Amino acid sequence: MATVTSIADLGRHVGEVVTLQGWLYDKTHKGKLIFLQVRDGSGRCQCVMFKGDFDEATFEALKSLPQESSLRVTGAVKAEPRAPGVPGGFELALQSVEVVQAAQDYPITPKEHGVDFLMDQRHLWIRSSRQWALLRIRATIMRAIRGWLDGAGYIEMSTPVLTPAAAEGTSNLFEVDYFEDKAYLAQTGQLYNEANIFAFGKVYCFGPTFRAEKSKTRRHLTEFWMVEPEIAYCDLDQLLEIEEQFVSYIVQTVLRENVAELKVLERDVTKLENIMAPFPRISYDDAMARLKQMQADMRAGVPVLRHDGAPVQGIDDPAQLDIEWGMDFGSPHETALTQLYAKPVFIVGFPTAVKAFYMEPYPDRPEVCKSADLLAPEGYGEIIGGSERISDHDVLLQRIREQSLPEENYRWYLDLRRFGSVPHSGFGLGVERTVAWICGLEHIREASPFPRMLNRMYP
């Protein structure tokens, strides 16, 4: 009995006879030759059958074995530069084939398919090499997130998914029955993490979050994964240094560990290789000035150029860049701004009025708060939102009252400012948006194995 091995390990078995256990990804035949593309989850390998090595019936049956049939194949590993595959360069000269199950007609072919069809087949689509590659990169990103934080002394704390009465208005919260009462699916674990830091110093929560936004864009899901670190004795400047180290580590880890996957995706890795701290920082005020200048240039027919000298993409009409001081950025603004930089860029100091109630205002300029978004390059936009939190009890209470929030729900949160309050900061990074950026995806729906969107709950 030959040794069972994985395709990822084939390079260590050249010259040996091994068995692979997997599925038929694709096949082609040419007279007395059959080429089987076998995938096993770790990679994809070409297996070659010569008619002379098999009895007639077996050979003929394999010629018409349907795509995605499960099979065990045994043969000699050869280094073969002509062989396609992932990682490629090796093939199996087959001696025997055991069909575990002959599949029925498989709906997804190596040819072109539409989005709706593929999303309906998502349970099968994840087997396709492109989806396989990017979901493995997602796993690397999630591992890198935990690895960096754990290594830096952060403690992982689970925060509740079921949360009590509306924290910030119910319009974008999913409501669920909770016995005689109502509960809401969490949009963030941040407020709980602010309690956790007073026990543990540096913490993070990592899990799914839910937003009932009726958003139908390439960057929104109703269920997505977010990691939220929160740090005691940390101001906004220190927070930005943490964020840029964190993001750099994630990108560099993918570049190191997912060479084959990035190749499958045909990702231009030169755009990722320079993602190293520090990242540029511009103020909200400066961003506003840049946007107004871009808009004026477009209207005057002056070419608006990216950081690399190419024309800015994705803005068809200068009116898309309309904005006044005090407004939050829309996606056209982020798309335009990010193309001015080769690295992610921090936008620092948003108007207090458009941000959450808990963000610390600047003492000398209270209309602006100590907040920063991190926008990913190449038009991808916001992947992190973060801020220094209000540490003073009375200032926080005043903000809660200004926004007409239910004070009784925040009693415990206000308590945190009564028993040893300290300056503290935190941020949230969206996993799917990060995956979309690093993998170069056009739409965030592929960045989740089974995405939940406005109009899609199946499969």
Next chain:
RNA sequence: UCCUCGAUAGCUCAAUUGGCAGAGCAACCGGCUGUUAACCGGUAGGUUUCUGGUUCGAGUCCAGAUCGAGGAGCCA
């Protein structure tokens, strides 16, 4: 919620001014010892999303519905 576009074979798409429903891929049959989304020959495959209307005649025009895509709003 709004704007724009779309729905034809299993899939991706054609179909001229309103005039016989077409192709590629997949499937099936045959050929080929190095294929890379192979190639060559053949077979089969249709309630043109649904409902109604105009017309001698509707895939095509009109109205409504359903579903989908892109964008906007929304997204602390």
